[in-house]
Every structure is written in structure tokens, then in C-alpha cells.
Amino acid sequence: MSVQKSAAPGKTHPDATRRSERSRRAIYDAALTLVGEVGYPKTTIEAIAARAGVGKQTIYRWWSSKADVLLEAFLDLGEQAAQAAGQESHAIPDTGDLAADLKAVLRATVDELRDPKFEAPSRALAAEGVVNEELGRVFVTKLLEPSLQLYVDRLRSAQEAGDIRPDVDPRIALELFVSPLAQRWLQHTAPFSYDYTDTLVDYALYGLAPR
Amino acid sequence: MSVQKSAAPGKTHPDATRRSERSRRAIYDAALTLVGEVGYPKTTIEAIAARAGVGKQTIYRWWSSKADVLLEAFLDLGEQAAQAAGQESHAIPDTGDLAADLKAVLRATVDELRDPKFEAPSRALAAEGVVNEELGRVFVTKLLEPSLQLYVDRLRSAQEAGDIRPDVDPRIALELFVSPLAQRWLQHTAPFSYDYTDTLVDYALYGLAPR
Amino acid sequence: MSVQKSAAPGKTHPDATRRSERSRRAIYDAALTLVGEVGYPKTTIEAIAARAGVGKQTIYRWWSSKADVLLEAFLDLGEQAAQAAGQESHAIPDTGDLAADLKAVLRATVDELRDPKFEAPSRALAAEGVVNEELGRVFVTKLLEPSLQLYVDRLRSAQEAGDIRPDVDPRIALELFVSPLAQRWLQHTAPFSYDYTDTLVDYALYGLAPR
Amino acid sequence: MSVQKSAAPGKTHPDATRRSERSRRAIYDAALTLVGEVGYPKTTIEAIAARAGVGKQTIYRWWSSKADVLLEAFLDLGEQAAQAAGQESHAIPDTGDLAADLKAVLRATVDELRDPKFEAPSRALAAEGVVNEELGRVFVTKLLEPSLQLYVDRLRSAQEAGDIRPDVDPRIALELFVSPLAQRWLQHTAPFSYDYTDTLVDYALYGLAPR
DNA sequence: ACGTAAGCGAGACGGTACGTCGTGTCTTCGG
DNA sequence: CCGAAGACACGACGTACCGTCTCGCTTACGT
Structure with a gap:
């Protein structure tokens, strides 16, 4: 799964330093939007690529499946929301009650x-x-x-x-x-x-x- | 959904009295078997039909989706298990503890x-x-x-x-x-x-x- | 081919005396009309049966193929036209020139x-x-x-x-x-x-x- | 029809420069062979694709119908025969008689x-x-x-x-x-x-x- | 006159092929 | 040399008809 940090034993990712940040963002956006619009099962990789203005291969190069794309997109969404919220803690309040x-x-x-x-x-x-x-x-x-x-x-x-x-x-x-x-x-x-x-x-x- | 009792307002089912019980059972069996063997996502309607020795149309005639087939098959499995278990109650025992x-x-x-x-x-x-x-x-x-x-x-x-x-x-x-x-x-x-x-x-x- | 008069050696026709003239005519009409409307390739036996208000089996009982139906329908059309035209000869005139x-x-x-x-x-x-x-x-x-x-x-x-x-x-x-x-x-x-x-x-x- | 030279007003062909010559030839061969073997009506696009070792879509991408495939295959056959025959003229001899x-x-x-x-x-x-x-x-x-x-x-x-x-x-x-x-x-x-x-x-x- | 057997309308059935869509791979070409 | 574009082999989709097979229901004989 692409989400893993450690290098997969099998085929490795291409050079991540040259990766297009632009494409990555566009793919996340397209994936989340499409899932919201037509639901997960009808969201296709082709549609994500088309909506993101990206070649299919660019998706297959970096993710292994539709679920994988969506998972990273969602994680990213969470991180963004967290950053937007600043340092507002997620910890549960402890008022004593x-x-x-x-x-x-x-x-x-x-x-x-x-x-x-x-x-x-x-x-x-x-x-x-x-x-x-x-x-x-x-x-x-x-x-x-x-x-x-x-x-x-x-x-x-x-x-x-x-x-x-x-x-x-x-x-x-x-x-x-x-x-x-x-x-x-x-x-x-x-x-x-x-x-x-x-x-x-x-x-x-x-x-x-x-x- | 085929499970509904009331007549659907839209296109109605064909004449249920002429339905082939043989096919229905074969489809249930094939569906459950395939889901067990290859998992739900890889279970296809074509494979269910082939395994059941049935035309695809016979599935589409009576069910609206793969999920619908499997749901009925599972319900049927439950009913059969219940009948097989005879009158053995499903109620939770009441020993007082x-x-x-x-x-x-x-x-x-x-x-x-x-x-x-x-x-x-x-x-x-x-x-x-x-x-x-x-x-x-x-x-x-x-x-x-x-x-x-x-x-x-x-x-x-x-x-x-x-x-x-x-x-x-x-x-x-x-x-x-x-x-x-x-x-x-x-x-x-x-x-x-x-x-x-x-x-x-x-x-x-x-x-x-x-x- | 159904057009033959002699009894085929293989499976014989059902009792022709009980045949429904009404259905025969309706099938001829439907076949010719449909060929005129949608063309021969898109004319289906199911459509002929439906248009004629006839069961499919009634067609398969008396004819062996779509082509056979149409051929007989066309022959019948010719005969009708001939009868309508009365005894007007089809012979080529012989004026001497x-x-x-x-x-x-x-x-x-x-x-x-x-x-x-x-x-x-x-x-x-x-x-x-x-x-x-x-x-x-x-x-x-x-x-x-x-x-x-x-x-x-x-x-x-x-x-x-x-x-x-x-x-x-x-x-x-x-x-x-x-x-x-x-x-x-x-x-x-x-x-x-x-x-x-x-x-x-x-x-x-x-x-x-x-x- | 694919045979036309002028660009069709409707949906246009995909990029012809990337077309697989290999597939084209295999489709021609399969189509002609099958028509010879089982006749035109029993020749199906699926069978052509299978015989040619080609996806159905590759046929639908470049031709609009079975007839269209066969027509081009036949034209191609003629051209090949012509080339094989070298410059041997097709003109009718003129011996004076x-x-x-x-x-x-x-x-x-x-x-x-x-x-x-x-x-x-x-x-x-x-x-x-x-x-x-x-x-x-x-x-x-x-x-x-x-x-x-x-x-x-x-x-x-x-x-x-x-x-x-x-x-x-x-x-x-x-x-x-x-x-x-x-x-x-x-x-x-x-x-x-x-x-x-x-x-x-x-x-x-x-x-x-x-x- | 009255079963009984046929033709009949209807339509469910096991199949085959359709034409489309999406997958994941591969190649070409432009920036 | 990455990435967009998209052709490709493959396979499932859901639909349309095929030709066969019951179903009741008339309808007309043949006792």
C-alpha cells in the first residue's frame, strides 16, 4: 500500500523527488469531489484522471488502487483541516467532570x-x-x-x-x-x-x- | 429491491407464479459459494449465472443488482438454517443470572x-x-x-x-x-x-x- | 422450407386444418409492415409476434425462419394483388411491334x-x-x-x-x-x-x- | 463509414497515427477467414476479435459495423492481390478482335x-x-x-x-x-x-x- | 354433450452476441 | 525525462433476441 512509509519490497516507486505536487493535489481534489458527487462505487480512476487533467498512468504510478487514492486523499484532507485549525488541540477536554x-x-x-x-x-x-x-x-x-x-x-x-x-x-x-x-x-x-x-x-x- | 413486499410503482416483476424454483435455488447457491471463494467484489453476475447454469437474464429478471441477489441468498440461508434447526428457539436463555x-x-x-x-x-x-x-x-x-x-x-x-x-x-x-x-x-x-x-x-x- | 407442399421427411407440421387463419394474416401483415418500417435486419421475430398479437411459438410452429415468414408473406401479397387485379393478364402484350x-x-x-x-x-x-x-x-x-x-x-x-x-x-x-x-x-x-x-x-x- | 476520406462531421476517429498495424492486419485476416468458414451471418464481431487476438473495442474503435470491417478487409485483399500481381495490367486486352x-x-x-x-x-x-x-x-x-x-x-x-x-x-x-x-x-x-x-x-x- | 387434445397468447427459460465501459499496461510525443 | 494523452487486450456490464419450453385458455372433434 502506498501509504506505507517503508519501501515496499517489490517494485519500488519512481523517483518521488520529481513528483508533480500539482498533479497530486488535483488528484486528491478530483477523487474527493467525485466520491461526493456520484458515490464511491461509481467513481472510476478514468474519471478521476480526466477530472484532474492528468493521465491515468500518473495515478497508477503512485497509487495501487482506487481505495488507496481515496484513502490518501482523505488523510490529506484531515491534515489540511488540522493545519487550518491551527494548533487547536484534538485532545478531549478535562474539566474534572x-x-x-x-x-x-x-x-x-x-x-x-x-x-x-x-x-x-x-x-x-x-x-x-x-x-x-x-x-x-x-x-x-x-x-x-x-x-x-x-x-x-x-x-x-x-x-x-x-x-x-x-x-x-x-x-x-x-x-x-x-x-x-x-x-x-x-x-x-x-x-x-x-x-x-x-x-x-x-x-x-x-x-x-x-x- | 426484490425483497420488498409491496408492488413497486415502477416496472413490476414478471409473473412470479411461473418462476423456476430450480433456478432460484441454483442462483442462491452459486452466489454464496462464489462470494466465499473469490470475495464479494470479484463475484460477478456472469459468474453466478454460469455457475448456476442459468441465463444472465434470469438473474436480471428477478433481482436488481448483485447485492440484491446476495442479500436474498443470505436471507434464504438463514431461513433454511432456522428450519433445519427445527423449533430450537433463538431466544436468549433466561436462567435468572x-x-x-x-x-x-x-x-x-x-x-x-x-x-x-x-x-x-x-x-x-x-x-x-x-x-x-x-x-x-x-x-x-x-x-x-x-x-x-x-x-x-x-x-x-x-x-x-x-x-x-x-x-x-x-x-x-x-x-x-x-x-x-x-x-x-x-x-x-x-x-x-x-x-x-x-x-x-x-x-x-x-x-x-x-x- | 415451409413453402414446400410435400411433407418434409423430418418433423412434420402440426394439423394444418386447425390453423388460425386470423393469426396467419396478422403475421403476414406485421412482417411486411415491420420490414417496411425498420428494414429487414432490424425486423425480429419477437417484434412480428408482438405486432401481430401472437405468441412466438405460433410463428415457430409454422415457419422455420424470419426469411421464411417474409417470403410467404410476400408471396401472399403477390397473390392478393393478382386477385385484386382480377383476371387481368400478366402476359406481355403482343401488338406485333x-x-x-x-x-x-x-x-x-x-x-x-x-x-x-x-x-x-x-x-x-x-x-x-x-x-x-x-x-x-x-x-x-x-x-x-x-x-x-x-x-x-x-x-x-x-x-x-x-x-x-x-x-x-x-x-x-x-x-x-x-x-x-x-x-x-x-x-x-x-x-x-x-x-x-x-x-x-x-x-x-x-x-x-x-x- | 470508415472508408470515407473526408472527415466525418460526427464523432471523429481516434488518432490514426497511433493505430496498431498489427491489429489491423489480424482483424482483416480473421474477418475474411471467418466469413469463408462459417458464412457472413454467423460471423460475429466477438469471434473476429477473438480470432485476431484483439479486444472488441479495437474493432469498434475503427469500424462502425461488421459490414464495414469486411468491406475494408476485402478492399485490402484486392489491393494486396494487385500489388502481388505487380504491374500486370488489369486492362482488357485489345487484340483488335x-x-x-x-x-x-x-x-x-x-x-x-x-x-x-x-x-x-x-x-x-x-x-x-x-x-x-x-x-x-x-x-x-x-x-x-x-x-x-x-x-x-x-x-x-x-x-x-x-x-x-x-x-x-x-x-x-x-x-x-x-x-x-x-x-x-x-x-x-x-x-x-x-x-x-x-x-x-x-x-x-x-x-x-x-x- | 362432453371430455380430450390441439392450436393458441403469453412469457420464463438457457443461451449468444451485442455495443459500452472501466481496468491496468504500454507507447508516443511535447515541455 | 516526467507527464498528458490515449491505444491496446481484457473482461464484465446490462440489453436484445434467439429458439425451446411450459402454462392456462379456447375451440372443435370424436366418441
């Missing part, structure tokens, strides 16, 4: 998942990752886990403050409220709302059984 | 998700459902929700027994342990084990905060 | 060949006959030769009158003026006119060499 | 029409030309008329020599012996022989009426 902090972050996540600009490509990537293990691995590693790690950090801090039982595994704990939201979004099993995410946090923190 | 009951069911689910016979087609359908809302809707309605309803029933019973707080919404509550498992399976975010599902049940029932 | 008689008949032929009602089907049949020897044989036997025989008769009469050399073979002689006209019509090698057919008769009767 | 010269050429024509190598494709093209005016036009222009022009030349020479009446139109005169032969061949109206063509020349030159 764990429930409130988690609810706030999940509400922000709800908003983000509803942003149509991100929806089409991220949904496409998630779907491809379900079926294509290689891409899925990269998707999780590069995009998903870094986000989840923020929850791990906040939960550890809560453990130190005594708000979470010390024997709880934060990496599993975060799934109690993150995964339900993810599933509702991915599989349209049910709509989501602020109320819903708030409830998730309450249930997760205090459990279902009577205290 | 809620945690034990849930852990047992989730362990069984883990086993099922690992069964390669079911994995390829269900993964394919789930992925398609992520990106194709119409199919996703049917997938959820016909396959997912009926299974989830069983948890709702068991949780309600637990509420009556006083094992779950009465103000808890069972439909949301079940997501605390089902969705994390689903996400690990779908997105390969992390491997799953009996330990993991046991932990999920414990966290969900008793919460993360100190009691 | 051979050249004038031939010119008159050829002028009538020119008119007929230009009648669009006849053009499409007869052109289609002629073309099919070029490539399909079996049909070509029937076409020539049933349609072409009977017409040519009329010229043979007239030329023989002229031989008796001393207007044609007695050693001339009339069957060959008629081709001197009939075939050129046929070729111009069939192959669009050149347009035809009354002048042209008059010239043909003159050349044929008196030769090219100085007298 | 017009009748003998014509008889000789017609006898050669009879032989050529019987050559199975030429028969299948030329018959197929002629048939197609009967029904498809556009192709017919090209067929006549490129193949038929150039041959007929040779007769025009010889007849004019005969006129200068006084062997043909000066008021005779050579373009019409040649049809007296060429068209009958053509019709017998095309429509199987009757078999042909050297005797027959000899007779045609005699009748045509000296007429049917007593001298």
Missing part, C-alpha cells in the same frame, strides 16, 4: 458525522475497509486508532482522579459509548441525537444494574 | 462470526449496506433488528426481575455490549475473544465508575 | 420497382437469397422465373414472326434487357429511367456492332 | 467468381449492399465501377476502330453482357459457363433481330 467532557466530545462527533463533506468519503473508506482487510488495517491505524487514543488518555486521567475503577481497561471501556455511535452511523441501525449520546455516557459510566 | 446468560450468547456470537461460511457473505452485505442505503435498510430490518430484539426481550425480563434499573432503555442498553463486538468484527479494530465479551458484559452491567 | 411491347413492359417494371410498398420486402428477400442459397432457390423459382417465363413466351412469338433470329435462345436473350435493369436496381450501380430501358431494348434487339 | 477479347475477359471472370476464396466475402458484401444503401454505395464505387470502367475503355477503343456504332453509350452497352452474368451469379437464377458468356457477347454485339 468526566461525564460532561465525554458528552461534549460525542456531541461534536455527531455533528462531524453529519457533515456531508466528510460523510461520503469516510463512509466509502469504512465500507471498503470492511471487505478489504489491507485497506481496513490502514484505515484503522491511521484514522481510527489515533482518535480512540484520545479517549484512552482521558479515561486514564479519570482513573487517576478516582472517577473510573482502576481495574477497568480504558481501551475497552471507550467502546461502550463509541461503538454504539459508530454502529448507528455506519449501519443506519437507528438515528442518533445528543440525547442518545448523553444516554450512552450515563449508561456506560454507571452501568445498567441498580446501584 | 443475566450476566451469565449474556456472556453465553455473546460467546456463541463470537463463534458464529468466525464461521467462514457466514463470514464472507455477511461481511459483504454489511459493507454494501454502509454505502448503499436502500440495501442497508433491508439488511438491518431483516437481519439485524430481529436479532437485537432478542436482547431487548431478555433485558426487559431482567428489568422485571430487578436486575436492571427500570429507567434503562433496553434498545440502547444492548448496544453497550453488542456494538463493540460488532465494530471489532466489522472494522478489524481489534481482535475479539471470550474474555473480551465477558468483560464487555461486566462493564456494561456494572458501569465504569466506582460503586 | 416487339420493341414497343418490351419497352412498355420494362417501363411498367420500372414503376413497380419504385413502389416503396414492394421495395423493402423484395429487396430484403433478394439480399437474403444472395447469401442463403435455400431461400434464394425458392425466391427464384416462385417469383423470378414465372415472370421471366413471360418474356420467353413473347420472344418465342417474335421468333415465329421472324422478328428474332431463330437460333437465339430466348431464356438467354431476355437477360440482355432484364438483367441490366435488375442490377441497377439491386446494386444501385446507376439510376434507371424510361430512356434507359428503351435504350436497353434497342441495343439488345439490334446489337452494338454496325449493321 | 473485340468479341474475342470480351469473351476472354468474361471467361476469366467466370473463373474468379467460382474461386471460393473470393466467393463468400464478395457475395456477403453484395448482399449487404442490396439492403444497406450506404455500404452498397461504397461497394459499387470502390469495387464495381472501377472494373466496369475497363469495359468502357475497351468499348470506346472499339468505337474508334469502327467495331461499335458511334452512337452507342459504352456504359450502358457493357451491361448487356456483364449484368446477365452478375445476375446469374448473385441470384443463382441459372448456372453459368464459358458457352453462356460467349453467347452473351455474341448476342450483345450483333443483336437479337435478324440482320
Whole structure:
């Protein structure tokens, strides 16, 4: 996968120093636009090349598949957004009130998942990752886990403050409220709302059984 | 979508009474087999037709897409499995020990998700459902929700027994342990084990905060 | 070929006495109309059946091919025209002036060949006959030769009158003026006119060499 | 039609300078071979492509129809034969004896029409030309008329020599012996022989009426 | 008069070929 | 010497007809 940093053992990339930055950007833009317009399955490499004003070979030279192009385009989009947002931290706030902090972050996540600009490509990537293990691995590693790690950090801090039982595994704990939201979004099993995410946090923190 | 009960407003199906049961079965078998053998993306309608000994048109006559064929084939597989299992109830056991009951069911689910016979087609359908809302809707309605309803029933019973707080919404509550498992399976975010599902049940029932 | 009267040695026709005259007529009409409208190659048996309000099998029951249907339809058209024209003889007039008689008949032929009602089907049949020897044989036997025989008769009469050399073979002689006209019509090698057919008769009767 | 020289007003051909000569030749060969083997109607574009080891698209890129492919293949065959024959003139011999010269050429024509190598494709093209005016036009222009022009030349020479009446139109005169032969061949109206063509020349030159 | 067997309209079926589109490779040519 | 342009072999698409095969349903015999 092109995303890897280390040199692939097989055929290596051409000289990256001579690469046209112009083309790279145009391809990212075209790919994201097309996925938004016609959906992932109808987005073709030929169309991306045509829209980007680029030869097909220029795409095949640097990426191995449509999914690969889109994945890098999406990563790039994220980086750009991050830079645009300046140094605004992605860390989860730590006001001392764990429930409130988690609810706030999940509400922000709800908003983000509803942003149509991100929806089409991220949904496409998630779907491809379900079926294509290689891409899925990269998707999780590069995009998903870094986000989840923020929850791990906040939960550890809560453990130190005594708000979470010390024997709880934060990496599993975060799934109690993150995964339900993810599933509702991915599989349209049910709509989501602020109320819903708030409830998730309450249930997760205090459990279902009577205290 | 062929799965719909109501007559479609657009072009209607041909006379279903004259339909060849033989062909229908052969197509289901071929579709499931091929998805298992070469994966969903490389499964083509031409190959299904050839393998089933059927004209392509016979597929296009009754289904609107590859995804539609596979969905029905999978539904049919489920029905057959259900019938084969006779009246053996799918209900979640109710021994009075809620945690034990849930852990047992989730362990069984883990086993099922690992069964390669079911994995390829269900993964394919789930992925398609992520990106194709119409199919996703049917997938959820016909396959997912009926299974989830069983948890709702068991949780309600637990509420009556006083094992779950009465103000808890069972439909949301079940997501605390089902969705994390689903996400690990779908997105390969992390491997799953009996330990993991046991932990999920414990966290969900008793919460993360100190009691 | 269905046109044959004698029972074919192989599979025999179904009971002809129960045949639906209504369907037969409707099929002839539909076939001729369609050939006129969309041309022979785009005329399909399915379309003929649909247009005639007839099941496909009713066509396959009585005819062996599209060409066969059209041939019979055209023969029937000719018979109908003949009957409509009453007993008006098709014989070539014999006024005693051979050249004038031939010119008159050829002028009538020119008119007929230009009648669009006849053009499409007869052109289609002629073309099919070029490539399909079996049909070509029937076409020539049933349609072409009977017409040519009329010229043979007239030329023989002229031989008796001393207007044609007695050693001339009339069957060959008629081709001197009939075939050129046929070729111009069939192959669009050149347009035809009354002048042209008059010239043909003159050349044929008196030769090219100085007298 | 691809044969046209002028740029078509509609969609234009792709860049002809990059065209694969190899493919072109292989397609010609495959087309002619297949027409010879299975006949024109059973010759499919798919089969031509497969036999030629070529993608279907490469055929559709350069030709508009099966007939068009075959026409060019046949024209090419003629050109190759012409080149192979070197500068050997195609002109009709002029020994001074017009009748003998014509008889000789017609006898050669009879032989050529019987050559199975030429028969299948030329018959197929002629048939197609009967029904498809556009192709017919090209067929006549490129193949038929150039041959007929040779007769025009010889007849004019005969006129200068006084062997043909000066008021005779050579373009019409040649049809007296060429068209009958053509019709017998095309429509199987009757078999042909050297005797027959000899007779045609005699009748045509000296007429049917007593001298 | 009444089955019963045929022709009939209808149309689903297994196939073949169509003409188009996209893939990934390869070659040509211009900046 | 990279990159745009695009021709190429390949293969799947979804459609159109082919010719065969049931389906009921008349319709007309032959007992």
C-alpha cells in the first residue's frame, strides 16, 4: 500500500523527488469531489484522471488502487483541516467532570458525522475497509486508532482522579459509548441525537444494574 | 429491491407464479459459494449465472443488482438454517443470572462470526449496506433488528426481575455490549475473544465508575 | 422450407386444418409492415409476434425462419394483388411491334420497382437469397422465373414472326434487357429511367456492332 | 463509414497515427477467414476479435459495423492481390478482335467468381449492399465501377476502330453482357459457363433481330 | 354433450452476441 | 525525462433476441 512509509519490497516507486505536487493535489481534489458527487462505487480512476487533467498512468504510478487514492486523499484532507485549525488541540477536554467532557466530545462527533463533506468519503473508506482487510488495517491505524487514543488518555486521567475503577481497561471501556455511535452511523441501525449520546455516557459510566 | 413486499410503482416483476424454483435455488447457491471463494467484489453476475447454469437474464429478471441477489441468498440461508434447526428457539436463555446468560450468547456470537461460511457473505452485505442505503435498510430490518430484539426481550425480563434499573432503555442498553463486538468484527479494530465479551458484559452491567 | 407442399421427411407440421387463419394474416401483415418500417435486419421475430398479437411459438410452429415468414408473406401479397387485379393478364402484350411491347413492359417494371410498398420486402428477400442459397432457390423459382417465363413466351412469338433470329435462345436473350435493369436496381450501380430501358431494348434487339 | 476520406462531421476517429498495424492486419485476416468458414451471418464481431487476438473495442474503435470491417478487409485483399500481381495490367486486352477479347475477359471472370476464396466475402458484401444503401454505395464505387470502367475503355477503343456504332453509350452497352452474368451469379437464377458468356457477347454485339 | 387434445397468447427459460465501459499496461510525443 | 494523452487486450456490464419450453385458455372433434 502506498501509504506505507517503508519501501515496499517489490517494485519500488519512481523517483518521488520529481513528483508533480500539482498533479497530486488535483488528484486528491478530483477523487474527493467525485466520491461526493456520484458515490464511491461509481467513481472510476478514468474519471478521476480526466477530472484532474492528468493521465491515468500518473495515478497508477503512485497509487495501487482506487481505495488507496481515496484513502490518501482523505488523510490529506484531515491534515489540511488540522493545519487550518491551527494548533487547536484534538485532545478531549478535562474539566474534572468526566461525564460532561465525554458528552461534549460525542456531541461534536455527531455533528462531524453529519457533515456531508466528510460523510461520503469516510463512509466509502469504512465500507471498503470492511471487505478489504489491507485497506481496513490502514484505515484503522491511521484514522481510527489515533482518535480512540484520545479517549484512552482521558479515561486514564479519570482513573487517576478516582472517577473510573482502576481495574477497568480504558481501551475497552471507550467502546461502550463509541461503538454504539459508530454502529448507528455506519449501519443506519437507528438515528442518533445528543440525547442518545448523553444516554450512552450515563449508561456506560454507571452501568445498567441498580446501584 | 426484490425483497420488498409491496408492488413497486415502477416496472413490476414478471409473473412470479411461473418462476423456476430450480433456478432460484441454483442462483442462491452459486452466489454464496462464489462470494466465499473469490470475495464479494470479484463475484460477478456472469459468474453466478454460469455457475448456476442459468441465463444472465434470469438473474436480471428477478433481482436488481448483485447485492440484491446476495442479500436474498443470505436471507434464504438463514431461513433454511432456522428450519433445519427445527423449533430450537433463538431466544436468549433466561436462567435468572443475566450476566451469565449474556456472556453465553455473546460467546456463541463470537463463534458464529468466525464461521467462514457466514463470514464472507455477511461481511459483504454489511459493507454494501454502509454505502448503499436502500440495501442497508433491508439488511438491518431483516437481519439485524430481529436479532437485537432478542436482547431487548431478555433485558426487559431482567428489568422485571430487578436486575436492571427500570429507567434503562433496553434498545440502547444492548448496544453497550453488542456494538463493540460488532465494530471489532466489522472494522478489524481489534481482535475479539471470550474474555473480551465477558468483560464487555461486566462493564456494561456494572458501569465504569466506582460503586 | 415451409413453402414446400410435400411433407418434409423430418418433423412434420402440426394439423394444418386447425390453423388460425386470423393469426396467419396478422403475421403476414406485421412482417411486411415491420420490414417496411425498420428494414429487414432490424425486423425480429419477437417484434412480428408482438405486432401481430401472437405468441412466438405460433410463428415457430409454422415457419422455420424470419426469411421464411417474409417470403410467404410476400408471396401472399403477390397473390392478393393478382386477385385484386382480377383476371387481368400478366402476359406481355403482343401488338406485333416487339420493341414497343418490351419497352412498355420494362417501363411498367420500372414503376413497380419504385413502389416503396414492394421495395423493402423484395429487396430484403433478394439480399437474403444472395447469401442463403435455400431461400434464394425458392425466391427464384416462385417469383423470378414465372415472370421471366413471360418474356420467353413473347420472344418465342417474335421468333415465329421472324422478328428474332431463330437460333437465339430466348431464356438467354431476355437477360440482355432484364438483367441490366435488375442490377441497377439491386446494386444501385446507376439510376434507371424510361430512356434507359428503351435504350436497353434497342441495343439488345439490334446489337452494338454496325449493321 | 470508415472508408470515407473526408472527415466525418460526427464523432471523429481516434488518432490514426497511433493505430496498431498489427491489429489491423489480424482483424482483416480473421474477418475474411471467418466469413469463408462459417458464412457472413454467423460471423460475429466477438469471434473476429477473438480470432485476431484483439479486444472488441479495437474493432469498434475503427469500424462502425461488421459490414464495414469486411468491406475494408476485402478492399485490402484486392489491393494486396494487385500489388502481388505487380504491374500486370488489369486492362482488357485489345487484340483488335473485340468479341474475342470480351469473351476472354468474361471467361476469366467466370473463373474468379467460382474461386471460393473470393466467393463468400464478395457475395456477403453484395448482399449487404442490396439492403444497406450506404455500404452498397461504397461497394459499387470502390469495387464495381472501377472494373466496369475497363469495359468502357475497351468499348470506346472499339468505337474508334469502327467495331461499335458511334452512337452507342459504352456504359450502358457493357451491361448487356456483364449484368446477365452478375445476375446469374448473385441470384443463382441459372448456372453459368464459358458457352453462356460467349453467347452473351455474341448476342450483345450483333443483336437479337435478324440482320 | 362432453371430455380430450390441439392450436393458441403469453412469457420464463438457457443461451449468444451485442455495443459500452472501466481496468491496468504500454507507447508516443511535447515541455 | 516526467507527464498528458490515449491505444491496446481484457473482461464484465446490462440489453436484445434467439429458439425451446411450459402454462392456462379456447375451440372443435370424436366418441
